[in-house]
Amino acid sequence: MHSNFHPRGWVIGALLTSFLLTSCQKDGPTEPTSPTIAAPDASVxxxxxxxxxxxxxxxxxMMYITPGNLTYSVSRAEYYISRxxxxxxxxxxxxxxxxxFHVSSAAPSEFFLGALPAGSYSGxxxxxxxxxxxxxxxxxxxTLENINMAWPEPMGGGYHFIKFEGHFLNGASSVGFAMHIGNNMNLPHANMTRSLTLDGGSGTLALRFNLNEMFRTPHDYDLVNGNYSMGxxxxxxxxxxxxxxxxTLAYLP
Ligand SMILES: [Cu+2]
Structure with a gap:
């Protein structure tokens, strides 16, 4: 899948490059979403x-369009959501x-939270x-999923926060991309401004993640010249x- 990978604009050495290629492009099988646990009483x-x-x-x-108007596909969207x-x-x-919460599926992933108190939230x-x-x-x-997210020790250790990978069309050729983020200083912090009210009963907190936003606002991301982020x-x-x-986050009673 990554045999036609053409990284551009790297300013890192060949040794590190080959290390990255072996450590970061394993395409494991897509894991199924964990089954939802039957919910007792009030549960979210x-x-x-x-x-x-x-x-x-x-x-x-090959059906998505970047904000920069490149047609692309996604082969992996794997990440952690915390706090x-x-x-x-x-x-x-x-x-x-x-x-x-670890997500590796293209389909919605569900996590049983138990009861959450009723209340109103501004975001x-x-x-x-x-x-x-x-x-x-x-x-x-x-676990296998965590090991596959490991961030190389020579680059600081820990884990990838996200691996967002696929291919885009550059003229007639299909070019691989890998948006990998790691290191504490690069930890993305997202804000959701929509208010929501929990009713103390059963419902769903729907957290929607628009992957195309990785390519826009405040920066127009140049995928052609930055198709490999990790180094x-x-x-x-x-x-x-x-x-x-x-x-975005919404509560569905
Ligand atoms: Cu990586």
């Missing part, structure tokens, strides 16, 4: 829904969903990735800042 399910400007995410379909803080308003205190924030205390090598359980603090900073408005 967190549903994480990746999409591209409102279109369902489907892997390996979702609901901002309490009026008498409601903040409520924090610690996670981390929320989250981390796309891991908190610094977990972002150390061995900081997460040694570049500059590119990872752009992606981090673009992710700030990539999420």
């Amino acid at each position: 399910t967190l549903r994480i829904e990746p999409h591209i400007d409102g279109a369902d995410l489907r892997f390996d379909s 979702i803080v609901l901002h309490g308003t009026n008498a409601t205190p903040n409520d924090t969903l610690t996670g981390p 929320a924030e989250l981390l796309l990735g891991l908190t610094p205390d977990l972002n150390i090598t061995g900081g997460l359980p040694n 570049s603090m500059m590119l990872m900073t752009l992606l981090k800042e673009n992710a700030a408005d990539a999420f």
